[in-house]
Amino acid sequence: DIQMTQSPSSLSASVGDRVTITCRASQSIIRYLNWYQQKPGKAPKVLIYSASTLQSGVPSRFSGSGSGTDFTLTITSLQPEDFATYYCQQSYSTPRTFGQGTKVEIK
Amino acid sequence: EVQLVESGGGLVQPGGSLRLSCAASGFTFSSYEMNWVRQAPGKGLEWVSYISSSGTTIYYADSVKGRFTISRDNPKNSLYLQMNGLRAEDTAVYYCARETSPVVGAWGPFDIWGQGTMVTVSS
Numbered sequence: 493d494i495q496m497t498q499s500p501s502s503l504s505a506s507v508g509d510r511v512t513i514t515c516r517a518s519q520s521i522i523r524y525l526n527w528y529q530q531k532p533g534k535a536p537k538v539l540i541y542s543a544s545t546l547q548s549g550v551p552s553r554f555s556g557s558g559s560g561t562d563f564t565l566t567i568t569s570l571q572p573e574d575f576a577t578y579y580c581q582q583s584y585s586t587p588r589t590f591g592q593g594t595k596v597e598i599k
Numbered sequence: 600e601v602q603l604v605e606s607g608g609g610l611v612q613p614g615g616s617l618r619l620s621c622a623a624s625g626f627t628f629s630s631y632e633m634n635w636v637r638q639a640p641g642k643g644l645e646w647v648s649y650i651s652s653s654g655t656t657i658y659y660a661d662s663v664k665g666r667f668t669i670s671r672d673n674p675k676n677s678l679y680l681q682m683n684g685l686r687a688e689d690t691a692v693y694y695c696a697r698e699t700s701p702v703v704g705a706w707g708p709f710d711i712w713g714q715g716t717m718v719t720v721s722s
Contacts, residue, residue, distance in 0.1 A: 526708040535712035583706040586658045588646040
């Protein structure tokens with residue numbers, strides 16, 4: 493199974509900050525990497541797929557990069573509605589493993 | 600409106616069974632691969648099972664293999680998860696999720712999720 497490791501597990505940031513979350517795969521997943529946002533009590537929502545493609549309707553302050561084993565989700569100018577937990581997921585092989593999540597909290 | 604609605608969750612004793620359902624609307628259900636994903640209280644997301652659009656290809660997480668069965672009824676626009684031999688560690692919110700494939704022949708993200716249904720396994 494491919495293991496997905498996110499860092500950090502949590503972070504505190506202020507509105508307007510630039511935030512970067514990293515995700516590392518235990519083997520190459522080429523660019524089959526997706527990012528999700530989940531707010532408390534809600535279902536996850538896809539933000540980025542294929543490592544860097546923005547899902548329709550997602551604000552452009554979200555961006556993704558990377559290939560192979562190392563990937564990054566960047567939020568430029570953090571907004572109040574961005575405080576949530578973010579998960580990466582590989583769609584290269586089954587099982588479709590998720591990272592453990594990164595909780596973005598208000599500083 | 601594109602929508603997935605889960606039902607069938609509840610409280611069950613260890614060793615018991617439950618059948619979850621997921622009703623799809625607003626899209627051509629038979630054209631999409633579907634998945635079940637679960638989330639234990641306060642924990643992260645765990646993929647559970649996959650079924651192809653025709654129902655001919657199925658995968659399970661090792662943690663549920665041999666106990667859970669995924670199925671679908673395309674004419675009824677419905678996805679199911681039959682859960683037998685339930686354990687305390689199966690306690691979670693269960694989500695059904697539609698998979699989209701941006702590249703032909705490759706798997707893709709889960710772009711539509713239901714609201715989830717809670718399964719609690721406890722005596």
